[in-house]
Every structure is written in structure tokens, then in C-alpha cells.
Amino acid sequence: MSTRPEKLYDTGPDNLWALSATRQAVIELKTGCVTDTIAKKDADQLGGSIRWLNKHNPEVKALPIMVHPSRVCDAKATPQPVMRVVTPAKYELLKQSVIQYAVALASDLGRWADEQAVAAQLAHHKLTGDRFLDTYSETARTSA
Numbered sequence: 314m315s316t317r318p319e320k321l322y323d324t325g326p327d328n329l330w331a332l333s334a335t336r337q338a339v340i341e342l343k344t345g346c347v348t349d350t351i352a353k354k355d356a357d358q359l360g361g362s363i364r365w366l367n368k369h370n371p372e373v374k375a376l377p378i379m380v381h382p383s384r385v386c387d388a389k390a391t392p393q394p395v396m397r398v399v400t401p402a403k404y405e406l407l408k409q410s411v412i413q414y415a416v417a418l419a420s421d422l423g424r425w426a427d428e429q430a431v432a433a434q435l436a437h438h439k440l441t442g443d444r445f446l447d448t449y450s451e452t453a454r455t456s457a
Contacts, residue, residue, distance in 0.1 A: 318365070325369075326362035332442035336374045339366050343381040350456055351381055351398070356390035363393060376446065380404070384451045397450035407449040410438040 318325030328340040341359045343351075359377050366375045377393035384398035399407070417424075417434050424430040435441050439448040 325365040326359075329366065332376065332445070335372065336376060336442070337366060337370070338378045338446065339363055339375045340378045340380065343379060346381055349383055350385045350387040351379065351383060351390055351392070351453065352387055353390040355379065355381070356386055356392055356396075359393055359396065360391075378446065378450060379453070384453050386453055386455050388456050390455075392453040392455065396453040397446050398453050399450045403449050403451060410440060410449075414438040414440060 314331040316329045317327065318329060319327050326339045327342045328338075330338040330340065332338055339359070339362045341355065341362060343355055346352075346355070356379075359379055363375045363377055366373060377396040378399065379396065380399045382401055384400055386392045414434050414437075417437075418431065419425075424434075436444075439445065
């Protein structure tokens with residue numbers, strides 16, 4: 314399940330993805346950025362979104378995610394613990410996997426209604442909650 318708190322409530326993260334009943338990806342989108350590093354204000358915004366989730370759903374573990382051209386945080390920025398970044402290269406890999414997933418299920422139209430076929434293709438293309446972020450994002454790091 315996915316929600317867009319900032320759009321719905323004018324506060325919170327750009328997107329929340331439920332990865333499991335107890336784990337959600339807190340996502341900030343910086344798709345318009347052209348900088349070589351993640352700015353302090355952007356890292357701080359992600360931290361604020363984590364706090365927002367902790368306030369509204371304290372039982373849920375937050376996984377901080379940023380969509381940004383770089384996985385390197387500026388020297389003044391403090392990345393959130395276990396922060397992941399979807400870079401353009403990882404986004405492209407994700408896009409290709411989603412296309413391959415759809416093509417595999419569309420090859421036999423009845424497969425869309427077959428839970429086992431859908432689950433098998435999600436697992437094969439690493440689109441499940443437990444593998445998605447390890448495959449399609451990178452660990453944020455600080456600048457040298």
C-alpha cells in the first residue's frame with residue numbers, strides 16, 4: 314500500500330510505502346535536483362518525515378528513502394540511519410524490472426488473476442518488500 318501524506322495533509326513525507334505490517338518506507342522525492350550531493354535541507358526534510366511517521370504510527374519502523382541523483386550527502390548534511398537512495402541508475406534498473414514483470418504476466422492474460430503466478434514474478438524480479446530496497450536503492454554515504 315502506498316499513501317501520499319504531504320499531498321493529503323500538507324505535512325509528512327512525499328510518499329509512504331507499507332513494506333510489511335510493521336515497516337514503512339518513508340520517501341522524499343528530489344527528482345528535480347541537479348546537485349552532486351544531498352543538501353543538508355533535504356536530509357533534514359527526510360528526518361522530519363521520519364519524525365512525522367513516528368508521531369502518527371509509533372508502532373511502525375521507518376525506513377528512510379530519498380530519490381536523488383546522488384547517494385552522497387553534503388559535508389553539512391547528516392543522513393538518517395540506514396538511509397537508502399534511489400539513484401538514476403537504480404531507478405532505471407527498477408523500471409526495466411517492472412516492465413519485465415508486466416510482460417511476463419501479460420504473456421498469458423489469465424496470469425494476472427493467479428496469485429501464485431503474480432507472487433512468483435514479484436519474487437523473480439525482486440519487487441517484494443523484503444528485497445525491493447536492497448536491489449533498487451543504495452546506502453547513503455557522507456562526502457569524503
